[in-house]
Amino acid sequence: MSERRPSFFASRWGIIAAGAGIGLIAACLQRAGNPPNMGICVACFERDTAGALGLHRATPAQYIRPEIIGFVLGAFGAALAFREYRARSGSAPIVRFVLGMFAMIGALAFLGCPWRALLRLAGGDLNALLGIAGLAAGIAAGVFFLKAGYSLGRSSRTYPAAGLILPILSMGLLLLRIFMPRFGDGAPIFASASGPGSLHAPLLLSLAAGLAIGFVAQRTRFCTMGAVRDIILMRDTHLASGAAALLAAAFVANLALGQVHFGFAGQPIAHSDSLWIVLGMALAGLAFALAGGCPGRQLFLAGEGDGDAAIFVVGMIAGAATAHNFALAGIPDKVAGGAVQAGGLTGAGQAAVVIGLVFSLAIGFTMREKG
């Protein structure tokens, strides 16, 4: 018989503890140096990592984020420890790559992944409410497709070594972060001198936080997209209680640390371009729903051997490079001498979001199993 009894991690209290832990850690990482209202942002941190590797040259957004490395390796460790490591792949990888790209383009139009949407709200940034509304709309569209039989097809088991690729790449990134090598003239690992990429907690703290979150999130299946999806799809609030706990814990911790400032204009690393906040996050939500997980969850799945999730992650990195190379990302408000200079989304960024929505809807409509 099975030894796989339901564990604490699989319980309601397990997911609440995971969400609260992430919210608390995010607030503390912000205190320890991470960017404001961005204690942890999976999209932003993958974007910074892409910049550090020179895949884009947006100088304020370049830093190898140890949190991301920790997410993959922590989940990898948990999967090994609990005999859940399982190498699998082959479920429409190119579709997942493109969904990852567009998810990132949408998230960067808003300036944050679903985690950061919650963390921005927990810091008083009310634009995040619109972002969350857009996210929910995108996920609702995804649920519509799922109910109509949308599927990217089955994955199959593959060689155990194949599932190790993203964890090994993550270890390589960690070495690059530690040694910051120069490979030649004009060929360094890039690191921002100013802007959000220059704001970071100490390496060991960031890495430890990432490992802890990766471990617990793998055990609990924490997913911010699933939180909304399961409510819409089947009135199930299991994952939502984790996301709610993240918001509540981060808000309380931010209050205690004096990190809450309510308002719309001039919020840190944010803009108030409402329409494109909603549409950007709708694109991200739809792409996450079609790919089966929020960006954090994709990292945790990749850590437990899911090669399709790993492809989505690589797609997000490519999307970040595309967004910054072609000025598609949201431009934050600037506060200078007490006056707010409003940011927003460029025409190119708006076009990219619309193209992404068309593309993702087409994927939803055309990739269905009959019956």
Next chain:
Amino acid sequence: MNVARTVDARGLSCPQPVILVRKAIEAGEFPIEVLVETVTSLENVRRTAEKADLRVEVEEREDDFRILIEKP
């Protein structure tokens, strides 16, 4: 034991196994045999069946899990 219905959800990503199992439960023929590969899918299917007040038995096999869902 004879099963009335088999749901092969192996290799399908979240939430498709649960959607298929809910459809099978709604069809009302028991017992339902569900095959899944990951512990995540196992937990999700178990949670879905238990919410519908059904009895769940799990057999861990070499390459997958076989879940039997029955009326209590």
